[in-house]
Amino acid sequence: MMELLQAIEQMGQSLLGVAWVPVWTLVKIVAIVAPLMIGIAYLTLAERKVIGYMQVRIGPNRVGYYGLLQPLADGIKLMFKEIIIPTGSNRFLFVVAPVLALMPALAAWAVVPFADGMVLANVNAGLLYILAMTSLGVYGIIIAGWASNSKYAFLGAMRSAAQIVSYEIAMGFALVCVLMAAQSMNLGDIVHGQQGKAGLFGWYFIPLFPMFLVYLIAGVAETNRAPFDMAEGESEIVAGFHVEYSGMAFALFFLAEYANMILIAALTSIMFLGGWLPPFDVAPFNWLPGLFWMLAKMSFVLFLFLWFRATFPRYRYDQLMRLGWKVFIPLTLIWVVVVGAWMQTRFWLW
Amino acid sequence: MSFDTLVFYLLAALTVFAALRVITARNPVHAALFLVLAFFSTAGIWMLLEAEFLAITLVLVYVGAVMVLFLFVVMMLDINLVQLREGFWRWFPFGVVLAAIMVFEMVWVLGSRQTVETGAQVAKHAADYSNTKELGRLIYTEYVYPFELAAVVLLVAIVAAIALSLRHRRDSKSQDVAKQVAVRREDRVRIVSVPSGKKAGPGIED
Numbered sequence: 001m002m003e004l005l006q007a008i009e010q011m012g013q014s015l016l017g018v019a020w021v022p023v024w025t026l027v028k029i030v031a032i033v034a035p036l037m038i039g040i041a042y043l044t045l046a047e048r049k050v051i052g053y054m055q056v057r058i059g060p061n062r063v064g065y066y067g068l069l070q071p072l073a074d075g076i077k078l079m080f081k082e083i084i085i086p087t088g089s090n091r092f093l094f095v096v097a098p099v100l101a102l103m104p105a106l107a108a109w110a111v112v113p114f115a116d117g118m119v120l121a122n123v124n125a126g127l128l129y130i131l132a133m134t135s136l137g138v139y140g141i142i143i144a145g146w147a148s149n150s151k152y153a154f155l156g157a158m159r160s161a162a163q164i165v166s167y168e169i170a171m172g173f174a175l176v177c178v179l180m181a182a183q184s185m186n187l188g189d190i191v192h193g194q195q196g197k198a199g200l201f202g203w204y205f206i207p208l209f210p211m212f213l214v215y216l217i218a219g220v221a222e223t224n225r226a227p228f229d230m231a232e233g234e235s236e237i238v239a240g241f242h243v244e245y246s247g248m249a250f251a252l253f254f255l256a257e258y259a260n261m262i263l264i265a266a267l268t269s270i271m272f273l274g275g276w277l278p279p280f281d282v283a284p285f286n287w288l289p290g291l292f293w294m295l296a297k298m299s300f301v302l303f304l305f306l307w308f309r310a311t312f313p314r315y316r317y318d319q320l321m322r323l324g325w326k327v328f329i330p331l332t333l334i335w336v337v338v339v340g341a342w343m344q345t346r347f348w349l350w
Numbered sequence: 351m352s353f354d355t356l357v358f359y360l361l362a363a364l365t366v367f368a369a370l371r372v373i374t375a376r377n378p379v380h381a382a383l384f385l386v387l388a389f390f391s392t393a394g395i396w397m398l399l400e401a402e403f404l405a406i407t408l409v410l411v412y413v414g415a416v417m418v419l420f421l422f423v424v425m426m427l428d429i430n431l432v433q434l435r436e437g438f439w440r441w442f443p444f445g446v447v448l449a450a451i452m453v454f455e456m457v458w459v460l461g462s463r464q465t466v467e468t469g470a471q472v473a474k475h476a477a478d479y480s481n482t483k484e485l486g487r488l489i490y491t492e493y494v495y496p497f498e499l500a501a502v503v504l505l506v507a508i509v510a511a512i513a514l515s516l517r518h519r520r521d522s523k524s525q526d527v528a529k530q531v532a533v534r535r536e537d538r539v540r541i542v543s544v545p546s547g548k549k550a551g552p553g554i555e556d
Contacts, residue, residue, distance in 0.1 A: 093383075124480050128406040135414025139386070142418065146379060146425050154425070161422050165415055185482060322527065 028120050032109050040258040041071035047306050054310040081247035093147035098252035101140025105259035108133035112266050113188045115276045115290035127175055127185040138164040141241045148244040156240025160231035166324040167221040173332035174211040177339050178271045191275035199281055203274040207350050210335055212272040214328050219264035225305055227312035261305055269297035358398055365391040378424045386417050403482040
């Protein structure tokens with residue numbers, strides 16, 4: 001596999017010269033984004049199926065075997081719907097907002113390693129880049145809410161902005177603990193830091209267990225997923241920020257939400273669950289390629305997302321703010337100090 | 351002209367354009383969004399200088415947090431555009447003088463012989479050079495006192511801002527979460543067993 005890639009690279013370099021680097025990068029981007037889009041499509045199906053079975057229903061089962069073609073049917077339906085731009089809305093920003101929502105959700109994938117060395121951009125400040133990119137997603141939402149010229153959309157945007165800014169702080173501090181433990185901001189090095197004889201006991205979810213929970217819950221809040229989906233709140237503000245959107249413009253918000261979910265799942269796997277590492281470094285486990293373990297862990301975290309949605313009722317807004325500011329932020333601040341002190345002792349085994 | 355220079359001029363032009371639009375845009379929300387663009391292009395320029403930590407932190411802090419709150423406030427304000435724009439020409443000369451002083455200072459610092467000489471020596475670092483690590487080392491060793499001082503000043507500013515704007519309203523209601531959590535079923539629900547009568551009440555027929 002590696003030899004084949006090297007051979008392709010050599011051939012390309014001799015064939016295209018300087019132009020090879022952008023072309024090869026483009027190929028890599030397509031190789032990440034295309035499976036991601038398929039993943040998003042089938043995540044929507046998985047969500048409907050999983051929640052269906054949790055509620056003793058079957059879920060979609062008409063289009064294709066077991067409803068397997070349902071996402072395609074939904075996509076085609078959305079594509080042929082008319083995009084209505086409301087009167088009194090800000091035309092330009094109304095159209096740009098869905099793009100701004102999706103762009104950071106895809107851009108963040110640039111630094112995510114899927115297996116050892118299998119990464120588009122192996123940058124040193126990868127963790128920081130991820131934080132910056134995930135913090136940009138809120139622009140799509142608040143611009144959509146404002147440009148729609150609708151009070152429900154605006155209320156949704158306000159809720160979302162406050163929510164995302166609040167939870168980002170806790171999320172950032174949780175990541176500070178990870179980078180302290182790994183002593184690197186490179187996502188690949190963070191996974192390497194969890195490698196060892198102990199297998200899954202060497203992963204960071206053990207010493208940083210509170211941070212693992214904080215990151216996971218803050219991730220649910222950051223992606224506006226139930227039980228923290230006040231930004232949409234269909235029973236209170238109709239559908240929140242995207243109430244005025246239809247057709248593909250709505251679909252882009254939908255894609256952004258699911259892309260963000262998959263991204264949070266990937267990051268949780270990398271930073272707390274050992275990324276591409278097998279749970280035990282012994283015979284049957286390490287035969288499987290790293291990509292398999294990475295995807296398995298991501299699927300597990302995504303299943304948690306769906307499970308949360310089927311289990312918990314929506315939070316009240318003041319409860320959400322309390323959880324973010326009065327529980328998570330103090331907890332993360334304390335754990336930063338705890339990890340710092342712990343690392344100075346002999347009892348730090350990671 | 352090398353590729354770096356090309357990118358630099360592109361980003362610099364974008365920054366200047368965005369900064370101009372911040373003060374000329376009619377709609378305050380558009381102005382705030384142009385400020386976001388200005389921050390972004392500045393982050394790009396810093397990235398060119400291999401200051402990736404500062405560049406990404408600029409995006410993270412200013413674009414990701416500060417400007418979001420800024421937009422939040424600007425969108426909620428009921429701004430009268432006419433009122434906002436009146437007095438522009440009255441204050442214009444003052445602004446020009448201020449801008450001229452700032453430009454002079456920048457040229458003075460950046461154009462001095464010392465800056466030019468040291469600036470020319472900045473060499474490209476190897477790929478494994480960590481800008482973040484170096485910055486951290488400098489901040490927490492050589493510049494630890496100024497850094498801590500700045501942190502304390504910021505903390506005092508936060509406390510002062512809250513102290514100045516905090517008003518305890520007499521009629522505001524708040525919840526004691528500890529009490530809410532401590533509530534048991536017995537505190538709220540009383541089961542009353544009412545003996546069921548054999549005869550149906552009036553108005554109900556068998």
